[in-house]
Amino acid sequence: MTVPALRTPIASLVLELEQAGALTATSLTLTDPDLPYDTYEALAHFFGRVNRASLFWIGDLLLFGERVYGESYAQAAEATGLAPQSLMNTVSVCKQVPKTRRRPNLSLSMHQEVAPLEPAEQKEWLKRAETEGWTRGQLRGELRAQRNGEPETCTCLSCGNLHRRG
Secondary structure: OOOOOOOOHHHHHHHHHHHOOOEOOOOEOOOOOOOOHHHHHHHHHHHHHHHHHHHHHHHHHHHHHHHHHOOOHHHHHHHHOOOHHHHHHHHHHHHHOOHHHOOOOOOHHHHHHHOOOOHHHHHHHHHHHHHHOOOHHHHHHHHHHHHHOOOOEEEOOOOOOEEEOO
């Protein structure tokens, strides 16, 4: 399979930045004070998307590699620079939460919290976490409270915000 050329303006810009040495594995150096704000904003959106998506991509890639090539985590760890245990966790989440159930605005760690649940529960909790804007800790707390039979938070009728019970 041939990887298609980057054609979108933001992808082209990222490629140009990388080729110019302004984008490396550890830094982004922007020096043009005339950089249009919409370009700045597009880069922020793009980098955020890549950040949220990259572990899912790695997990799905490794699932493919296991199935087709019998690749081991040691080989993948060397290629990705990630620890074998981290890769095992990532693959486990990707196996347990299929692509059709994943929420693009939630991190892999949020999906990890619901991975042990039944499919319908995964869908429900991911939707709630996204709708309510929960952090991983808030989702974990809500799941724990639900297991214990008492909601950890409630929605305030006056302001509409979530407040911790207690």
